Amino acid sequence: MRILAISGSLRGASSNTQALRALTSLAPAGVEVVLYEGIGELPHFNPDMDGDAPPGAVVHFRAALAGADGVVFSSPEYAHGVPGVLKNALDWVVGSGEFAEKPVAIVNASPRAVHALASLTETLTMMAARIVPEASIAVPLLGRALPEGGILADAEIADALGKAIADFARTIGRG
Template sequence: MKILAISGSGRQASTNTAMLRTIAAIACGQHEVTVDSDLARLPVFTPDREGDALPAEVLRFADLIRAHDALIIASPEYVRAIPGGLKNAIDWLVSREELVGKPMALAHASHRGNDMLAQLRLVLSTVSDGFSPGNFLRIDLINMTPEQIDARLRLPENTQAIHAFLAALYQQVAASTAVG
């Protein structure tokens, strides 16, 4: 299964991006996970640039999503809301078909952030019937370095949780393929 793991953080030293990179490493051999952590490359959404005027960066992002079987989204909470870059990326795809039916799940690297998660679940369930709010991986990694994050995620109980999370996502993909 080919999974695109999207980080909603714009930080270079993002906890969510580090988490996704370790998930990709742990999944290696069973699943191909590509981490996308550069939502800042997308211009600010405006409906006037959809259709024939679609920016090349947006088209590349849409093609990246289309090329994968499923999405994992991991995001911090900014001011109790979805970060602007992630919301902007989703806005660009609302009137397109890449997200429709695409199996999606959330991962979260904090013990807090419930307001953002509620908003993100609402948005994703609106844009895709492939979003599974029940498939959720949460491991508190706040204030850790990327090396500490990697070590924490490689603990047996966390590796087991990651494999269960990916297995549930695989089941989502299998179910969507059987229907489609």
């Protein structure tokens, strides 16, 4: 089983990205979690560019989504919404169908980021993604600046993330 993990942050030390990196280590046997690091390479969404030959970065992003059994997002909140880079990435796949009935989980690294969570959930729901509530969790990483190893060493956070990815994989497996 292949799960694509997408961070809404381009910062290398982002707690959202670090949480997703930790998921790669916490995934159960037979589950591969792959961090997609190309959303910053996508051009600004322009429907005129989305014809017979969309930009290469868009083709790659769509292929990564299509090849995934499920997708996990983790995103910071900027100005009460998702960061522009994540919204741009989602705009590129609104009409192409990669999210239709695709299982999706959301890891919220800041329980205060309620607006971004609501916005991301609304966008994904409109795109016909299948949000998996039992695998969508909030973990208290805000202001802690924990690298992947620090997240894995924190038993409470690692247990919550491990349970979420296991629940997500079981849900996908039941299909």
